[in-house]
Amino acid sequence: MKVIKASSRTTKVAPEAWFTGTVLQDEVVTGSPPSRLRALSVSFTPGARTAWHTHPVGQTLYVLYGTGRVQMEGGRPIVLNPGDTVLIPPDVKHWHGAAPDRLFIHLAISEVTDDGAGTNWLEKVTDAEYGVPAVDPA
Ligand code: MN
Numbered sequence: 418m419k420v421i422k423a424s425s426r427t428t429k430v431a432p433e434a435w436f437t438g439t440v441l442q443d444e445v446v447t448g449s450p451p452s453r454l455r456a457l458s459v460s461f462t463p464g465a466r467t468a469w470h471t472h473p474v475g476q477t478l479y480v481l482y483g484t485g486r487v488q489m490e491g492g493r494p495i496v497l498n499p500g501d502t503v504l505i506p507p508d509v510k511h512w513h514g515a516a517p518d519r520l521f522i523h524l525a526i527s528e529v530t531d532d533g534a535g536t537n538w539l540e541k542v543t544d545a546e547y548g549v550p551a552v553d554p555a
Pocket of ligand 1: 476513
């Protein structure tokens with residue numbers, strides 16, 4: 418086994434091409450083969466969000482802190498709170514991010530494909546799309 422010290426890894430600013438607003442990423446695990454596990458802690462400042470995207474093997478989000486949003490294409494934005502788990506199926510177009518006025522931190526957990534692909538990035542979430550009032554999950 419191996420312990421990776423928190424102090425050995427620096428926080429990264431998420432790429433502007435794929436995110437709106439300030440988003441910070443802390444690596445949790447990048448599995449070594451045969452593991453295909455990837456996990457990141459992602460911190461979204463108020464109003465910050467991912468672009469629209471899909472995951473070839475799906476994704477699990479686990480909310481650690483704050484108030485967030487997730488939206489699948491064709492649905493309403495949904496409110497997320499600490500302790501919530503979101504299961505995103507393979508190849509479903511979606512975005513996730515903070516509420517307009519709250520910090521939001523989630524774990525993003527996924528497996529990559531055999532050739533290492535994990536996310537297909539699409540267009541940014543517009544202010545009009547982001548501004549649709551969010552609803553509580555059913
Ligand atoms: Mn995602």
